[in-house]
Amino acid sequence: MKKISPITIALLCFAALLIAISVPAAAKSKPSQKKWQAQYIFSRKDSDIEKELQRMTLDEKIGQMIIAQTESRNNSGGDPNYLQLQRLVQQGKVGGIMFMKGDAFNAAMMANHFQSLASRPLLMSADMERGLAMRLSGATEFPPNMALAATGNPELAYAMAKAIAGEARTVGIHQSYSPNVDLNINPANPVINTRSFGDNVPLAITMSNAMIEGFQANNVIATAKHFPGHGDVTVDSHLALPVLNADRQRLFAYELRPFKAAIDQGIISIMTGHLAVPRLTGSMEPASVSKTIVTGLLRNELGFQGLIITDAMNMKALYNGNNVPEMSVKAVQAGNDLLLFSPAPELAHAAIIRAVQEGAIPMNQIDASVKRILQVKKWLQLEEKKLVDLNRVQSQISTNSHLRLAAEISSRSLTVVRQDPRHLPLKNGRVLNIILQDKSNPEPGREYAEKLNRSFPSTTVRIDPKTDPQTYASTLAAAGTADAVIISSYVQVFSGSGTLRLTGQQQQFIHSLAQSIPENKPLIFISFGTPYLINAFPEIKTAVCTYSSNRESEDYALLLLRGEIKPEGSLPVSLHGVTP
Structure with missing residues (x-):
C-alpha cells in the first residue's frame, strides 16, 4: 500500500473543513421543510396514491x-x-x-x-x-x-x-x-x-x-x-x-x-x-x-x-x-x-x-x-x-x-382602553350595574352580577331594546345616588347593516347618563364583546374590554374592579378603523 505523505493528509483535512463550513451555510439559505407543512405534504410522490387514483371511479x-x-x-x-x-x-x-x-x-x-x-x-x-x-x-x-x-x-x-x-x-x-x-x-x-x-x-x-x-x-x-x-x-x-x-x-x-x-x-x-x-x-x-x-x-x-x-x-x-x-x-x-x-x-x-x-x-x-x-x-x-x-x-x-390556559388568555388579554385614574380600582360604596344588551335575554351577566354584589353592594338593571321609559328614568335617578356606575355591555358585534346594534333610546340614555355623572364619580364602561362599541361613547373616561363574555372574562373584570390584578392587554385594533 502506498504511504500518504503528511502534506497530503493536511490538504485533505483542510478540504474537508471547507466542505463542513460551506454545507451548513448553503443549508441555511433554504430551511428544510417540516412534515406538517404543505410544502412537504403536497410535493412528495407516492405510488400508492397514484394507484388509488387510477382505481377510483368518477x-x-x-x-x-x-x-x-x-x-x-x-x-x-x-x-x-x-x-x-x-x-x-x-x-x-x-x-x-x-x-x-x-x-x-x-x-x-x-x-x-x-x-x-x-x-x-x-x-x-x-x-x-x-x-x-x-x-x-x-x-x-x-x-x-x-x-x-x-x-x-x-x-x-x-x-x-x-x-x-x-x-x-x-x-x-x-x-x-x-x-x-x-x-x-x-x-x-x-x-x-x-x-x-x-x-x-x-x-x-x-x-x-x-x-x-x-x-x-x-x-x-x-x-x-x-x-x-x-x-x-x-x-x-x-x-x-x-x-x-x-x-x-x-x-x-x-x-x-x-x-x-x-x-x-x-x-x-x-x-x-x-x-x-x-x-x-x-x-x-x-x-x-x-x-x-x-x-x-x-x-x-x-x-x-x-x-x-x-x-x-x-x-x-x-x-x-x-x-x-x-x-x-x-x-x-x-x-x-x-x-x-x-x-x-x-x-x-x-x-x-x-x-x-x-x-x-x-x-x-x-x-x-x-x-x-x-x-x-x-x-x-x-x-x-x-x-x-x-x-x-x-x-x-x-x-x-x-x-388554565383559557383562563390565562382571558387574564392577559384584559385591556383598559382609556382610564381616569380616579375610577379604578373601585372604592367601597354602592354600585349601580347597568347590563347593556342588544336583545332581550335574562341570562347574560346574571352570574357576573351576583359576583359583583358579593364584592360591592350593588344593584343591577338591564337595559335592552324593550326597556320602557319608566325604567330609563328610574335608572338615571339611581345613578345619581350610587357611589359608582358600571355599564356592562354584552353587545358582541354591530348590526348586519353596519350600524350600532342599540336602539336610539339606548344610545341617548348612555349619553345622558355620562353627562349627568360628576367627573370624580367612577363611570366605567366594560365591553364583554366588541371593543368598537367603546368608540360610540367617547365621553365615558374609563373603558375596559375583555373581547368575550365567558366566565373567565367576567371574573378577571371583577378582579380589575377590586384592584387585585393589573391589566396586561393591548388593543389590537384602531377603534376608528384603518386606511391601508
Whole structure:
C-alpha cells in the first residue's frame, strides 16, 4: 500500500473543513421543510396514491370532494337527515363530515360509526375558532382571536391551537376551520369583529402563524379564512353578499398579506369567502366561485399547493334556495378542491359528475383535487387511525391544563382602553350595574352580577331594546345616588347593516347618563364583546374590554374592579378603523 505523505493528509483535512463550513451555510439559505407543512405534504410522490387514483371511479372521486354536515347528537332513532348521510357515506358520495352543535362523546361515537361505514376514511372537521366547545359541549372554550391578539403572545396562540388539536383528535376530528386571518379593518363589520386578530398586519401574521404550527404540528389541518379577506365589509355573508371594495394594489398591500404569510408557513388548507371583489374580477361574482380569485390569484399567483375549500355553501351570499347544481359546478370550475356544507350534497354530486362528463370540468382538474385530498388523508394516517378510543374522551377534553390556559388568555388579554385614574380600582360604596344588551335575554351577566354584589353592594338593571321609559328614568335617578356606575355591555358585534346594534333610546340614555355623572364619580364602561362599541361613547373616561363574555372574562373584570390584578392587554385594533 502506498504511504500518504503528511502534506497530503493536511490538504485533505483542510478540504474537508471547507466542505463542513460551506454545507451548513448553503443549508441555511433554504430551511428544510417540516412534515406538517404543505410544502412537504403536497410535493412528495407516492405510488400508492397514484394507484388509488387510477382505481377510483368518477363517482368516488367526486364524493371525496364533498363535505357534508351533521348535528353532533345521537340521531340513530330514524332522523331522515341522519339516515340520508349514512346512505351517502356508504355509497361514497361524501368524503368528509363537518360536525355541528352537540356534545363531545356523541360526536366521537358518530365519527366512529360513519368511519366504519365508509370504504375510504372520511375527513372529519369542525369550526373551532374558539375551541372544540364552539361546537361540542364538554370541551374547552377559549377566548376569541382578538383576545388572543391582545395578549401579544404567540406562545399562547401556539399552546391554544395545540390544546384544540388534542381535543379534536380525541373525538375523531381532523380539520379545524381556523384560524381566521381576516384583518378587521372596518369597525362596522357585523360578522368578523372579535373573530379577527385585529387590523395590525404584523401582529395578525405572528399570531396566526403560531396557531397554524400549533394545529398542524399536532396532526390537525389548519384552515386560513376567508380568502381574499372578509375584514372590510359591512354585510354578513350568512345573510347576503358582502362587497370588498379593494383593488389589486390594496389587496396585495393589506388583505392578502396574512394569507401569503400562512402559505409560507405551510398551511394545509385555505377557505374561500362568499364575498364579491368587483374591482378585481369586474363582476359581482362571489370570490368562492370565481376562477380569477381561486385559481388565478390563490393557486397561481400566491402559489398555494394545498387544499382549497369553500365556505359553507348554504349561506345566502351564494345559495338562493334552488341553485345547488349551478353553484356546485361553478365552485369546482373556480378551482375549489372541497365543497363544504352543501344544502343538497347528493344533488351537488350528480351535477358535478354531469359537468365532467359533458366536458365543462376537465378530468385532470378533478384528479388533481382528489390527489391533494388523498395526500392529506395519508398525512393524517387515517387508514391506521380512523377510529377513536371512546374510553379516552371524557378524560382528554376540557383538561385542567386546557382550562388554565383559557383562563390565562382571558387574564392577559384584559385591556383598559382609556382610564381616569380616579375610577379604578373601585372604592367601597354602592354600585349601580347597568347590563347593556342588544336583545332581550335574562341570562347574560346574571352570574357576573351576583359576583359583583358579593364584592360591592350593588344593584343591577338591564337595559335592552324593550326597556320602557319608566325604567330609563328610574335608572338615571339611581345613578345619581350610587357611589359608582358600571355599564356592562354584552353587545358582541354591530348590526348586519353596519350600524350600532342599540336602539336610539339606548344610545341617548348612555349619553345622558355620562353627562349627568360628576367627573370624580367612577363611570366605567366594560365591553364583554366588541371593543368598537367603546368608540360610540367617547365621553365615558374609563373603558375596559375583555373581547368575550365567558366566565373567565367576567371574573378577571371583577378582579380589575377590586384592584387585585393589573391589566396586561393591548388593543389590537384602531377603534376608528384603518386606511391601508
